[in-house]
Amino acid sequence: MIVVPCPNCGPRNSSDLRPCGEITSRPDPATASLSEWRTYLYLRENPAGWVTETWYCRSGCRRYFTIERNTATNEIRDSEVS
Amino acid sequence: MSNLRLPERPGEVIDRGTPLSFTWNGKSFTGHRGDTIASALTANGVEVFARSMKYKRKRGIMTADHWDPNLFVQVGDEPNVRAGSRRLEAGMQVSAQNVWPNLNFDVGTANQVVGRFLSSGFYYKTFMRPKWFWHNVYQRVLRKFAPGGRIHWETSTHGAYDKRYAHPDVLVAGGGPAGMAAAVSAAEADAKVMLVEHEPELGGHLRWGDADDLAALAELRSAVDAHPNIEVLLDSTVTGRYDHNWVAVMQRSHDIAPERLVKARVGSLVVAPGLIERPYVFSGNDTPGVMLSGAARRLINLWAVKPGSKAVVLSANPEGDAVIADLEAAGVEIVAALDARAGDDIAEVKGSGRVSKVVLGDGRTVDADLVVTATGWTAPTSLLNMAGDRPVYDPSAARYFPNQVPDNVLATGGITGNGSTAELAAHGTATGTLAANRALRLRHARRAAASRARSPEGPRPEVLEDTRTPLARVPHPECYLSSGANAKKGMVDYSEDVAAKDLVQAAGEGFDSIELMKRYTTVTMGPTQGKLETVNAAAVLAKARQMEMVDIGTTVWRPPYAPISLGALAGRIFEPVRRSALQDWHDAHGAAPLLAGQWVRPDHYGDPMGEALNVRENVGIIDVTPLGKLDLRGPDVTKLLELVYVNKWQKLDIGRVRYGTMVAEDGVVSDDGVTGRLGEDHYLMTTTSSGAGAVWEMLEDYLQTYRPEWDVHVTAVTGGLTSINVAGPKSRELLLRLVDGVDLSPEAFPYFNVRRGTVAGVEDCIIWRIGFTGELSYEVHVPSGHALHVWEALLANGEDLGIKPFGVESQRILRLEKGHYIVGQDTDGLTKAPSAGLGGLVKLDKPDTLGLPELKAAYERTDLPVLVAVQPDDPQLVPTEADQIVDGDSNRILGRITSSRMSPTLGRSVCLGQVDPSLAAAGTSVTILLVDGRRTTGTVQEHHAHVDPEGVRQNV
Numbered sequence A: 001m002i003v004v005p006c007p008n009c010g011p012r013n014s015s016d017l018r019p020c021g022e023i024t025s026r027p028d029p030a031t032a033s034l035s036e037w038r039t040y041l042y043l044r045e046n047p048a049g050w051v052t053e054t055w056y057c058r059s060g061c062r063r064y065f066t067i068e069r070n071t072a073t074n075e076i077r078d079s080e081v082s
Numbered sequence B: 001m002s003n004l005r006l007p008e009r010p011g012e013v014i015d016r017g018t019p020l021s022f023t024w025n026g027k028s029f030t031g032h033r034g035d036t037i038a039s040a041l042t043a044n045g046v047e048v049f050a051r052s053m054k055y056k057r058k059r060g061i062m063t064a065d066h067w068d069p070n071l072f073v074q075v076g077d078e079p080n081v082r083a084g085s086r087r088l089e090a091g092m093q094v095s096a097q098n099v100w101p102n103l104n105f106d107v108g109t110a111n112q113v114v115g116r117f118l119s120s121g122f123y124y125k126t127f128m129r130p131k132w133f134w135h136n137v138y139q140r141v142l143r144k145f146a147p148g149g150r151i152h153w154e155t156s157t158h159g160a161y162d163k164r165y166a167h168p169d170v171l172v173a174g175g176g177p178a179g180m181a182a183a184v185s186a187a188e189a190d191a192k193v194m195l196v197e198h199e200p201e202l203g204g205h206l207r208w209g210d211a212d213d214l215a216a217l218a219e220l221r222s223a224v225d226a227h228p229n230i231e232v233l234l235d236s237t238v239t240g241r242y243d244h245n246w247v248a249v250m251q252r253s254h255d256i257a258p259e260r261l262v263k264a265r266v267g268s269l270v271v272a273p274g275l276i277e278r279p280y281v282f283s284g285n286d287t288p289g290v291m292l293s294g295a296a297r298r299l300i301n302l303w304a305v306k307p308g309s310k311a312v313v314l315s316a317n318p319e320g321d322a323v324i325a326d327l328e329a330a331g332v333e334i335v336a337a338l339d340a341r342a343g344d345d346i347a348e349v350k351g352s353g354r355v356s357k358v359v360l361g362d363g364r365t366v367d368a369d370l371v372v373t374a375t376g377w378t379a380p381t382s383l384l385n386m387a388g389d390r391p392v393y394d395p396s397a398a399r400y401f402p403n404q405v406p407d408n409v410l411a412t413g414g415i416t417g418n419g420s421t422a423e424l425a426a427h428g429t430a431t432g433t434l435a436a437n438r439a440l441r442l443r444h445a446r447r448a449a450a451s452r453a454r455s456p457e458g459p460r461p462e463v464l465e466d467t468r469t470p471l472a473r474v475p476h477p478e479c480y481l482s483s484g485a486n487a488k489k490g491m492v493d494y495s496e497d498v499a500a501k502d503l504v505q506a507a508g509e510g511f512d513s514i515e516l517m518k519r520y521t522t523v524t525m526g527p528t529q530g531k532l533e534t535v536n537a538a539a540v541l542a543k544a545r546q547m548e549m550v551d552i553g554t555t556v557w558r559p560p561y562a563p564i565s566l567g568a569l570a571g572r573i574f575e576p577v578r579r580s581a582l583q584d585w586h587d588a589h590g591a592a593p594l595l596a597g598q599w600v601r602p603d604h605y606g607d608p609m610g611e612a613l614n615v616r617e618n619v620g621i622i623d624v625t626p627l628g629k630l631d632l633r634g635p636d637v638t639k640l641l642e643l644v645y646v647n648k649w650q651k652l653d654i655g656r657v658r659y660g661t662m663v664a665e666d667g668v669v670s671d672d673g674v675t676g677r678l679g680e681d682h683y684l685m686t687t688t689s690s691g692a693g694a695v696w697e698m699l700e701d702y703l704q705t706y707r708p709e710w711d712v713h714v715t716a717v718t719g720g721l722t723s724i725n726v727a728g729p730k731s732r733e734l735l736l737r738l739v740d741g742v743d744l745s746p747e748a749f750p751y752f753n754v755r756r757g758t759v760a761g762v763e764d765c766i767i768w769r770i771g772f773t774g775e776l777s778y779e780v781h782v783p784s785g786h787a788l789h790v791w792e793a794l795l796a797n798g799e800d801l802g803i804k805p806f807g808v809e810s811q812r813i814l815r816l817e818k819g820h821y822i823v824g825q826d827t828d829g830l831t832k833a834p835s836a837g838l839g840g841l842v843k844l845d846k847p848d849t850l851g852l853p854e855l856k857a858a859y860e861r862t863d864l865p866v867l868v869a870v871q872p873d874d875p876q877l878v879p880t881e882a883d884q885i886v887d888g889d890s891n892r893i894l895g896r897i898t899s900s901r902m903s904p905t906l907g908r909s910v911c912l913g914q915v916d917p918s919l920a921a922a923g924t925s926v927t928i929l930l931v932d933g934r935r936t937t938g939t940v941q942e943h944h945a946h947v948d949p950e951g952v953r954q955n956v
């Protein structure tokens, strides 16, 4: 269980939050092809290294925010409210 | 029975004024407070505690502590108690476990019977063939062999386990001289310190040392006791270190809970576990009477127990030399004092049930009943390994040393090197100061980073450089395997009964890497988890392969460092149980409780069928508070509703209510409910009870990350409003008696409308007219503080109308009669919108809605399952939910029953089910495979609703 810094609530156990994964960009659903849509739904970079990801402060301020986390070391660089 | 208790020893921990009676295999014995089970039994002359797992050899005290592999006993209904560390209590009923055929019977015959179980890899080889042999022989014999005591499910009285969260700046794992000194210096540097000691007292090896050791111990202990910043957890073990210094501590010393899991988030972790003494591998090294020097010193100095009468001592280090003085002081005759540094050795020990003869390295044979070895130390680096360290073997010191650890983990004490008590304490002091500095810098940084959280106090501490003088590595001979001709018969893993020859055999069969050998032979896989045997196993393998220890490596130490009971892991769950404001009333009126997610709900009040019929005939009320309720305000609510529901929301007038279904971005049905418009920019959304939290999070997600420019404010009001559904043909008549400010006439307040008004004198209630049950019904949302009053007023005023409360079960019957599906029951994680029969509800021409491309694709498919109503042809037969719908007599699955009940209204069974599209047409006969294997048939209905498909009853 890692410590995730919520910009509002400070460092929290990750069990207080919900991980929402790498940030993604939602295609325009009116024009996206099914293939583009499924790339958005299912495909992630999943690097062994730095990733920008979203967390939800479900037991605290209820903000979604992003952090940069190194998936190999769990080092965390920054957080901001999205 | 003999009495081996010695006269008073200076460091003894027993209270001779408090005798404790207990039994061992039914016989009565006496020990003292402060004894362990093992020390009390030894004082009473008991020598054999257990039988070994495979060879069924008699086993006695080996290490006399928590790691002793031979001291697993049953205490009352608790199995696998470690007699080496469990403190004696009055009235304990202790018995040997794993003693088949019995503790003292000689087992040569058993060994022959089970010969084929004994070789390396027997788990893999033995049970291959013949197949019939498994049932008839292997299973029965193996069960006899299975180690472990008896679990008594019925009578278990182990009470409630507990959990605790802690946030010390510095956690010190190990309360020996270095650990105590580190705790004190960290506390003096203003850190909050938690000092965790495995044993019931602080002190480490000083406790069983000489007068100087005891004096140093007293001094260190009083420094720890005096410091208010230090919390000491005794009889507690640090079992794991995880990312970001999440440290698990198993506390066995809690007043009430038998074990408490302390989840500590730690700034700096100081690892000071000391060293674990290593057994020596020679033939007969598991004979009772062979023990390590630490065991002999503990028995004599802590518990004043004489471990034997004629001893052979083999020593390779100063601690081993010190045991001779202790043995002499205890009146033990030293038959031979062997110095491993000078090449002395033990070739073999003989004796059954107790050491009788010792063959020395020089060929002499001597009579003795006690063999004490001090041939080296194992560094318990587990916590460092868990922090990413890969300790390195140093052949000159014959043990592993820490290599590279992250800044927030610091090692000190014997694990890092050798030293006098003063040198160990000095290293601990420097380490504690450094640990505090790093922890306080981290605390400061974390507070500063969280701008809106608690601000840091004062400036950030300056970085303290690591200027510690490393402890020396005193040379130590590599003593692993005796030079005796039969040495390979010696045990490497006592708990798994793996001898050196088994490892050599495994290497010969090709399992010659340490990790492969471990899995093949199960060496290090027993309850001691490698503490005693890992390094010996590597040494035996190195010798067999003629390699260096450094090239062999070791197995990986993984958490937990010490076993944790499942009770402690399950522990207490910090999740609230939610109760509506009416639940006390339900309890008091005979409601059967139903656990639904976090909620306790009334399942029924004794007669679910009758309660359901009463709704159809008169009027009933049900508490539906867990229904998710979200108050939505702002000018952009309509845009949000358009996005998250599959249907259209633009033209919803004030006072109107609309049903909506939600799908996720993958097109799978995720939730449903109704949303009503209360004012110009004010809506109330309801969700399913189980989906309330997820829908709330989903709305926030899209509002915060996708459309932050939308002006919508979401407030969860699920618990703030108590929801009462008033259902039945007489519901309007009832509400007319209680509602003010709302015209309830069908013309003024039609179906799917919402009004605000006063109910039973309670202002500001929200009433909407909807019908999950299929009857005329009103859902009343009351501010929860007044809910009980409104509930009781409804019951009192409806008495002459035949009002009855009904519970969740009746509601499920009623909704199934009406054909309303439940998301998550009649749908599953693959149910896309077309399967749920949403038909015209879904609007694919919207510019944006969740899962739109998936919805479009799904509506082009013709192969998706279809949700249909099914009536069994045998009206009295109610299929079980999840019964499969199959293709005639074959087992080809074509669907399943998702909901089924006996309908009190129709007097017949009714179902919903998902079926292959080929079976979806009304009138199709389907075959249902019942749980008992029988098959029955049912008929697909035209409408989902079994009762009143035209909706006449709810529209009156």
Ligand SMILES: [Zn+2]
Binding pocket: A006, A007, A008, A009, A010, A057, A060, A061, A062, A063
């Ligand atoms: Zn927060």
